[in-house]
Amino acid sequence: MSFVQDMIAQYGYLALYLLLALGIVGIPVPDELLLTFVGYLASLGMFDYSLSVGVSLMGAMTGMMVSYWAGRRLGKPALRKYGKWVKLTPKRLRKAERWFRRYGPWTVSFGYFIPGIRHLTCYLSGVSGMTQRKYLLYAGFGALFWCLFFITLGYFVGTRFDFTH
Template sequence: MSFVQDMVAQYGYIALYVLLALGIVGIPIPDELLLTFVGYLTSLDLLDYPAALAVSFLGAMTGMVCSYWAGRAFGKPLLWKYGKWVKLTPSRLGKAERWFNRYGLWTVSFGYFIPGIRHLTCYLSGVSGMDHRKYLWYAGFGALLWCLFFITLGYFVGTRIDFSG
């Protein structure tokens, strides 16, 4: 986490955007802690709250869109070819795809709040062939709620902490 904090402290909004985009794609970055830290920085007026929210949203959406298109382009062939190594038979893949087609849009929106799930929903949306316009709406809704919640949490925690002793 100290690397992430140092990057945001040194490079500001650019680091925030890149780190969130990479974190959503699947690079192990503590996204919730990053957003809470950003909220804390806004409480100190080191970052602007609306700008931090906008940049966070754009970074999250960039990661979501990249993951969606990667799943769309490469997902099914990879699952068909290598799924057997992790017990993903064609029958299980079919069941998973039917479930995702039924509940996937809401999973995309609220999966942000569950680490690991938010990464998979992006790829699975592409793999399942979900309509990209619908995907963008539901992913955008979830990204906005997620960024808003954790940045606001960090902001309010930061205003309550007294470091003066």
């Protein structure tokens, strides 16, 4: 987390955008902690709350679209070949496909709140052939709610407690 704090301190909103985009794609970034920390900084007046939400949403949407297009372009062959690295066996892949056909759009929206799932749902949306318009609608709703939740949490924790002493 100290790396994330240093990046935010040095590069501000640009670091927020890039870290979230990379985190959604699958690079190990503590996304929820990052958003909560940004909310805390907003409570101190070091970041603007609304701008933080907007930049976070753009970073999340960028990462989501990269994953979606990777799913569209690379598809199931990549999952079959490299799925073992993320413990996605052929049996689990079939189970995930059934689940996704039934609950896909809502899984994309609420999958943000489950680390690991949010990365996979974006990719599976592309693999499954979900239209970009439908994907953007459900993923955008989920991303907005996710960003708002954690930034607001950090903001209210920051206004309630004095961590400087």
